[in-house]
Amino acid sequence: SIDKIRVVGLAGAFEFEAIRPHVLGKFGDMLQVVKQHPAMLLYLDQAESVGPDSLLGQRAAMRLGANGRKVGLNENLAREILELHTLGVRSGYNQADVTEFARALTGWTVGGLGPRMAQATPGYTFAALLHEPGTRTIVGKSYAQGGEAQGRAILADLAVHPATARHIATKLARHFAADDPPPALVARLEHAFLASGGDLPTVYRALIEAPEPWQQDFAKFRTPWDWTVAALRATGAPAPQPQIVTGLLNQLGQQVWKPGAPAGYDDIAASWAGPDALVRRVEAANRIAERVGPIDARQLGETLFPASLSTPTRTAIARAESPAQALALLLVSPEMLRR
Incomplete structure (x- = not known):
């Protein structure tokens, strides 16, 4: 840090x-x-x-x-x-x-x-x-x-200690599957770690091939970093200047290389989904929407989430007072806030 x-x-x-x-x-x-x-x-x-x-x-x-x-x-x-x-x-x-x-x-x-x-x-x-x-x-x-x-x-x-295998497996399962890591997934990743002598690609393959990360949509709340990258990619925004990205992350509470503790930033919803944090996301979404120019948020939503865009999200976008507001609403929808 x-x-x-x-x-x-x-x-x-x-x-x-x-x-x-x-x-x-x-x-x-x-x-x-x-x-x-x-x-x-x-x-x-x-x-x-x-x-x-x-x-x-x-x-x-x-x-x-x-x-x-x-x-x-x-x-x-x-x-x-x-x-x-x-x-x-x-x-x-x-x-x-x-x-x-x-x-x-x-x-x-x-x-x-x-x-x-x-x-x-x-x-x-x-x-x-x-x-x-x-x-x-x-x-x-x-x-x-x-x-x-x-x-x-x-x-x-x-x-290569068994406790290390369990610790790394738990962290990966928590990051990619759920805040409460599925025990079966942890065990599968732990086995892959031990059997391969800590070969990380082997562990990654076990993670990708496991059913648990794919079973539940929107199980993980995006950290500010994840959300910012996803929002910029989704809108096709031109590569921003570094100070713009760092400014957004500072606003959202995840300063670059400055977690404030050796453990780093949490990646669980309890750390990022509080009322104040959500207000900051709305403000950041407005900034992004104003920067990228006119985009059809309804079409973008269907493109990003073809089988999972919810009726409440569709309704909110349709009722927006401007294209920028519609895009901002999409960026802070449950579908975009989670992965």
């Missing part, structure tokens, strides 16, 4: 360098790259995590670091990996696992930060003088590897 000033210039690079190139590969490969990206290391303060018994930790014990803060272990990255990115909450890990994992990740930092790293090449680097020595035990398994290899080995195992 660009809430942290140090990440403002890196959030876009993070998406295009760490996420997008790996969405059609192995989950484990994405996980490794994501955790070593400077945006992640800076956002969760991993770049300044120092092992208490590392060379630097011993030298700096009970003294202030060069940046005016006591050096020491930071557990943010380890905690978020376990809670948000792999195993998920209530999956069997505990605080001791978080601390041990944080120790294993010491040394994962960003070159060019502070006096002690000023000569390093900018970007991810492993600094051995920050690394906590010793064997680590995470979720019942011991890791005796030294240095950077220790953290990488832990990530590799977490990426």
